[in-house]
Amino acid sequence: MTTEFIVFSVIALLITGFSVLAVTTRKIIHSAVFLLFVLLGTAGLYLLLEYHFLAAVQIAVYAGGVMVLFIFSIFLTHDPGKELKFEKPKRMVFAGLISFAGLAICGHVIYRNVNKFYYYVSHKELDMQYIGKTLMGTDKYQFMLPFEAVSLLLLACIIGAIMIARKK
The missing domain is CATH 1.20.5 (Single alpha-helices involved in coiled-coils or other helix-helix interfaces)
Known part of the structure; x- marks a missing residue:
């Protein structure tokens, strides 16, 4: 067993554990914190793969921006310490x-x-230019469509936050 495999296994177990806790906990603020740990663990996997740029984007965009919006919507709509219904x-x-x-x-x-x-x-060694062309290309084995699907997912999250934030 190599050190890389051990670190990967620990991060994977932490991500799995926090994912399960995020969806099974009954307190909504705890669920948001567990989701934050999952996102940070994903950034740790990027660091393990030596994709420093993707790790920084993961932390800045998801762990930073999306979680702040999610927690603000929780504070605006619910009592954060209140237990959810079973x-x-x-x-x-x-x-x-x-x-x-x-x-x-x-x-x-x-x-x-x-x-x-x-x-x-x-x-072949992967460089950032190749990754960028692959992400934004429309040829075979390129990812413009999944990239746009992720943007629709983020739009759905924003609409969901608005629906949660509206008064009953």
């Missing part, structure tokens, strides 16, 4: 099944593509 068991089972399906899809995609990634990384 969900119905049917909803919890349905959410668990949907989560498992998403996990299975992600696992399948990773399993099918991990060898391609290792082959590419071992034969």
Whole structure:
């Protein structure tokens, strides 16, 4: 076992643990703090991969900006120390099944593509210019569409924050 593998394993376990705590805790402010730890752990994975720019963006944009907006919306709409209602068991089972399906899809995609990634990384060094062209390109194996999908996700988060912040 290498030190890199041990550090990766620790960060992955922390991210997994804080993710579970973020969705299972009954206090909304604790959930926001656990989500912050998940985002910081993701930045730690970027640092482990030596993508310092992506780690800085992860901390500045997600851990900084999005979490500040999320916590402000919590303070404006709810009593932060108040416990949330317990969900119905049917909803919890349905959410668990949907989560498992998403996990299975992600696992399948990773399993099918991990060898391609290792082959590419071992034969060519990734530089920031190449990453930028790949993220903003529209050719095959480029990521303009997923990039736009993430922007729609952020728009949905903003709309959700507005809906939460409105008075009943």
